[in-house]
Amino acid sequence: GNSVTQMEGPVTLSEEAFLTINCTYTATGYPSLFWYVQYPGEGLQLLLKATKADDKGSNKGFEATYRKETTSFHLEKGSVQVSDSAVYFCALEHSGGYNKLIFGAGTRLAVHP
Amino acid sequence: KAGVTQTPRYLIKTRGQQVTLSCSPISGHRSVSWYQQTPGQGLQFLFEYFSETQRNKGNFPGRFSGRQFSNSRSEMNVSTLELGDSALYLCASSGDFPYQETQYFGPGTRLLVL
Numbered sequence: 001g002n003s004v005t006q007m008e009g010p011v012t013l014s015e016e017a018f019l020t021i022n023c024t025y026t027a028t029g030y031p032s033l034f035w036y037v038q039y040p041g042e043g044l045q046l047l048l049k050a051t052k053a054d055d056k057g058s059n060k061g062f063e064a065t066y067r068k069e070t071t072s073f074h075l076e077k078g079s080v081q082v083s084d085s086a087v088y089f090c091a092l093e094h095s096g097g098y099n100k101l102i103f104g105a106g107t108r109l110a111v112h113p
Numbered sequence: 114k115a116g117v118t119q120t121p122r123y124l125i126k127t128r129g130q131q132v133t134l135s136c137s138p139i140s141g142h143r144s145v146s147w148y149q150q151t152p153g154q155g156l157q158f159l160f161e162y163f164s165e166t167q168r169n170k171g172n173f174p175g176r177f178s179g180r181q182f183s184n185s186r187s188e189m190n191v192s193t194l195e196l197g198d199s200a201l202y203l204c205a206s207s208g209d210f211p212y213q214e215t216q217y218f219g220p221g222t223r224l225l226v227l
Contacts, residue, residue, distance in 0.1 A: 036218075043117075043203055044218040089156065098169040099146045099207055099216060103156040 002027040006090050006104035013080055013111050021075040021107045023064075023090035031092040033057075033066055033073040034101070038087045047075075047088070080111045115140065117206050117219035125225045131192040134222045138185050138206030145187040146216060147179060150201040159202075162187055191224075199226045 007022040025033065032051045036044040048057030053068035062077045073090060090104040118137045126132050138145050147159040158171040162181035179189040185206075191198055201223050205216035 034215075043119075043220040044205075046215055046217065049215060091156075098163070099144050099161045099205075099214065100158045100169050100171070101146070101148070101156075101205075101216060102158070105155050 002031070002092060002094055002102050004090050004092055004102055004104035006088075006107050008105075009087075009108040011107060011109045013109070015082055015111055015113050016079045017111075019075070019077040019080045019084075019109070021088055021090075021109070023073045023075065023104060025071050025073065025090075025092050027071075027092055027094055029094060030068075031094045033064070034091040034093070035062070035064055035073070035075050036089045036091060036103075038089065038106070040086075044089065080109070082111050082113055085109055085111045117204060117217055119202075119204055119219040119222050121222060122220065123223050123225075125227065126194050127227050128194055128196060130194050131190060132194060132224060133188055133190045134202055134204075134224075136187045136189075136204035136206075136219060138187070138204075139217055142206035142208055142217075143185050144207045144214070144216075145181060145185065146205045146207075147187070147189050148203045148205070149173075150203060150221070151197075151199070156203075159189065194226045196226050199224060 003026045034049045035047040037047045048059045050057040050066035056065045087106045091101045120135045144163045146161040161169040165181045176192045181187045201221045203221045205218045207214040207216045
């Protein structure tokens with residue numbers, strides 16, 4: 001079946017460090033891929049998405065490229081800020097899946113000044 | 114546009130009771146999905162409604178049910194509550210296409226079952 005695997009956290013970084021959160025997926029066909037972020041006590045916010053192979057999603061300095069050959073969608077940011085501290089979820093939606101998102105376990109990021 | 118709203122935000126119930134949660138989607142959105150978030154199981158899909166019809170359902174027992182009204186507002190109901198139903202319940206809405214539209218999430222309803 002379809003699944004998403006994320007690197008385990010927590011990830012602890014100093015401000016201005018480079019961030020990578022790994023995400024790989026298993027799916028048939030051509031799913032859409034998403035990164036969502038959850039701040040403490042809040043719901044999920046869409047961070048970025050990509051709907052086909054080689055697409056790059058980007059937002060607020062975060063980027064992720066849809067790599068079909070490696071079934072990956074790794075999240076990167078060149079210089080993290082304390083305000084980026086949150087839990088990050090990678091997700092996929094299978095085409096024809098009627099809005100059913102399948103999420104990874106989430107990766108907690110803590111950024112220290 | 115106003116975002117997805119969920120009511121109530123917090124709820125405390127006891128085992129055996131039932132509960133109804135409400136979700137109002139973004140104006141113009143006709144699809145509403147529900148998810149359960151727990152520390153142990155993570156984020157799991159409950160069901161999805163589009164134009165008052167349930168199109169997709171996750172692997173939850175029949176105690177979990179939902180419905181959607183003609184104005185696209187949705188409710189989910191959990192009957193005979195169990196301790197394990199304690200969770201954050203999130204709803205998300207999306208546009209008219211039946212798939213691969215971006216889903217926008219509400220703030221969630223945190224349910225505690227004692």
